[in-house]
Amino acid sequence: MINGLDHIVVLVDDIKAGAKAYELLLGRAPCWRSHGDGSETVLFTLDNVSLELMAPAGNSPTANRIRNVINIWGEGLASICFRVGDIEKTFRRLDRVAMKPEPVAAVESRDLDSGRTLHWKRTRVETELARGIRMFFLELAEERPRSAVTSAAPILALDHVVVSTEDPERAAALYGARLDLEMALDRSHQDWGQLMFFRCGDLIVEIVRRPVAGADQTHDKLWGLSWRVADIGATRARLVASGLDVSEVRAGRKPGTRVMSVRNGTCGIHTLLLERAARAS
Incomplete structure (x- = not known):
């Protein structure tokens, strides 16, 4: 579908x-x-x-x-x-x-x-x-034109759209059973809660549960975006030179990835940039 x-x-x-x-x-x-x-x-x-x-x-x-x-x-x-x-x-x-x-x-x-x-x-x-x-x-009916590159080290594509939930079982039923997206990961960790990944084309709908006292059990929230880049060091240098507040580059949760957070200039959206390691031929 x-x-x-x-x-x-x-x-x-x-x-x-x-x-x-x-x-x-x-x-x-x-x-x-x-x-x-x-x-x-x-x-x-x-x-x-x-x-x-x-x-x-x-x-x-x-x-x-x-x-x-x-x-x-x-x-x-x-x-x-x-x-x-x-x-x-x-x-x-x-x-x-x-x-x-x-x-x-x-x-x-x-x-x-x-x-x-x-x-x-x-x-x-x-x-x-x-x-x-x-x-x-x-x-x-027709494909949209692509956005022209205007700077070095641009963002390539979206990697994850992140949805926050307080009821992972019902969220899984929505995205898996009702929308028919393939679950690629279901993992819990004491530091960052429960993660579920659903494949959607070549990107991921990530469902995350970070328990919060008094949180809404019936309504999920669009929480953030993770963008894919080719060279995270070069992209970071470009953004810093432009005056954005970004974190240092760190290892991502997925082996072989490096990530950094963008703290401003995103119109209120939690934003992560991600570099995937090159696959061996």
Whole structure:
């Protein structure tokens, strides 16, 4: 049913500031700019995912709803959209597993710079049934243009999208049984809690449980992003030179990886950069 993660939506207060922040972080230019009912959007498209920045525009109900969300929760991750090959078939399966999908809708977007138009069909499931995560499913008619590289040592692709949960059993049932993603890892550790990895195309949906007293047992939270880089030392040097606050490079939990944290310039998103060791031929 699911071929991969199509895009992630990030709500930002100011679209120009958000686009500038992510052009710096990713080392890539926006590939799409559009204006819709009550919102402005900027897209960055990498090898395996698009990042959509969305800001309120005007005083429509949509714009006011976005502002209200930002006022309550701050800027940050808002929703995820899975790529599928057959939206009608996906709708039927989601309905069969009681996710209450909305009717399939045809949508289009026009790029303000080039005038090019993209078309897709999408549905979304009831947020409460997705454990509080706004979740869409999309069949794209045409591929988006890729974001051009603007700096040395750019980010290549997304490695993980991280979801925080207080009920790993129900989260596993959602992503494994109902969405039919393959579980690649289920591991617990006294220092960092329980981790579950679900394959989604060539990236991972990571479900993490870090027990917190009084936490919400019924609603999960989009928590963070882990981006893939080719040379983490070079990427760190670029970001430090640009004025971002980043950690030192350290060994990752997965053998053969090196990681570092980005502490600012991410529009409120917990952000990790990851370098994978080259595979032996």
